[in-house]
Amino acid sequence: MLRLFAFLMMLLASPGVFAQEAGPRGIHATEAVVTDTALVPHARPAIVAGELKTQRFVILHTAKAAGAARALAGQIEGVRDAFGAMLGRDWPGTTEIRLGVGRQEFEALALPGGKPPGWAVALAYPGHQIILLDALSLSDSEGPTTLRHELAHVALGQLARDWPRWFQEGVAQNLTDERYSVAHYGALFRAVTQERVFHFEDLADDWPDVPADVEIAYAQSAAFVAFLTGKHGSHAMGLLVDGVRAGEPFEQAFGKAFRTSLLLEEQDWREGLAARYGWLPLTTSSALLWLTASVLCVAAFVRRMRQKAARMTELAAEDAAEDAALRLLAAARAAGPVPVDGSEPLSPALPWPEWPGATTPVAPPNPSAPSQPEALEGAPEALESGTGHPEGPDGSDLDMDDEEPESASGEYELDGEAPSGRPPKPTLH
Structure with a gap:
């Protein structure tokens, strides 16, 4: 904002950098004044198709400019009254206005020897009280101002002579x-x-x-x-x-x-x-305040649009991240169950291989069967009776061949060789 304000100030303070180099801007670039009183108006130009008269004006026009002449005739007297109110005097005589359409008609209506410059669309002959206008300029935004400017030159030229240049231009512009x-x-x-x-x-x-x-x-x-x-x-x-x-x-x-x-x-x-x-x-000035307010509104709008664009980019990134996470989760589910603790996925269960010499797994104990100490309580009597097998509580023999003795350390007592097949029977002493 401060940079923009400084730039505007530089535009105003620049010594004509942005001025029109070919000449002054506005109507000063399109109007001209011929002060040579030696020019003698000849007879009415042949291109003139008609005329309109008012109290203090006569309007000569071509066939193409008939409509513009009628519109001008209804306004020109009021314009002259405004001149008298400022200057305190009205100039004498009748002022002639010549209207043509286009460059060819505009130059054909000029006085002999007083051809208008190529850049002009209006020309004043103050000494002869004649104004030359291109009717197309009246429809322009600066057309009425150009006409009033030429009338000001005619008014001063008819009221007196030898006006300073600055006074003539100052009065015309006012x-x-x-x-x-x-x-x-x-x-x-x-x-x-x-x-x-x-x-x-x-x-x-x-x-x-x-x-x-x-x-x-x-x-x-x-x-x-x-x-x-x-x-x-x-x-x-x-x-x-x-x-x-x-x-x-x-x-x-x-x-x-x-x-x-x-x-x-x-x-x-x-x-x-x-x-x-x-x-x-x-x-x-109020104009600067409005300009500042406009610049602030534009800056706020630009900032809002940038914030909105940044937010949309952020939302798009979040959506892309969520889509990627969903794709990864779907791929993980397709590969196998995913543990809750984040460890490696569980592999499917595989059959355990049968190793050579491995013993048959022992079935789990039956809760209703008597414990081993109770089953061995009758074992000494059975041995002493010569049966060789202790009896269980129900009178059945206990097969001791299925028992596998363990050493104090929990290992089998081997006679120097590795066990093959079934282990040797235990010896009771």
Whole structure:
């Protein structure tokens, strides 16, 4: 977020890096003014198909521009009234507007010797009170502003002559509300932060050559005229127009109308530039607050999407691990039973091999049969009687041949040879 904010500040503070190198931006790149009064209007051009008249205008149009001419005729008088409210004076006479569609018709309507530049879509002849327009430009977003700008040049040209360049451009931009544009604010911000504000005596006749400086010249001219109008009102502006029309030098008429000099008014205006176009208004403006809020929303959305993507990746990994564990468990179950304690799976039971010389396993004792000491209680009497076999409790003989004597250590007593077959019978003493 801090990096984005710093980048935006660098854009505003950059010395025209992003300015249009071919010329000024906006309507200043599409409008032109011809101040040569030696041009003589000839007869009505042959391409003109009709005309519309209002109280203070006459509109000549081609066949293709008939619709645009009717729409313009219903609006043009109100535009002129707004000019009189600002300047305190209305210019005399009838203003002629020529409308054509396309480049070919636009150039065919021009005065002899006053061909419009190739980049222009509007042209003003202030000395002849004629405005030339491409009707297609009126449907553009900046079309009405271009028309008002050309009317401002005609108005000043008809009211008086020898206006300083900065005053003409400043009045035209205030009449068209161009001074409220973001481009003008950005140009003045660069001029203030980089200390590149021009003196108006240097903008009286010539205009800068560098496109970035041209934007500053336009912006500061509009801002200074707005400062004068807001401070002194339209009445003082009317007195200034009257003085210049009477042939007084501009600075002399300026002193009489505003009761101060141009230099003092310029110094007063410069002192307030930092407060209006410096860093402080930029950081406290509502536009910046909305911009910051928008950037925060975008940053929060991006962060949320990243968190969601990370969570989905984590869930996918967990699902893959569970699937692998299930496959391993299924394989283990197919191989055999799995002990609970985690030891090796049990092998299937195999038959025990019969080794040579192994004895027959002894059957487990019968719980109901008498124990061995009880069975041997009658053995001495049986031996003494000569029977040779002791009798059991039930009178049956005890077969001693099946008994296998053990040594004290639990092993068989062998006569030096390994037993083969049955062991020898025990001897009683």
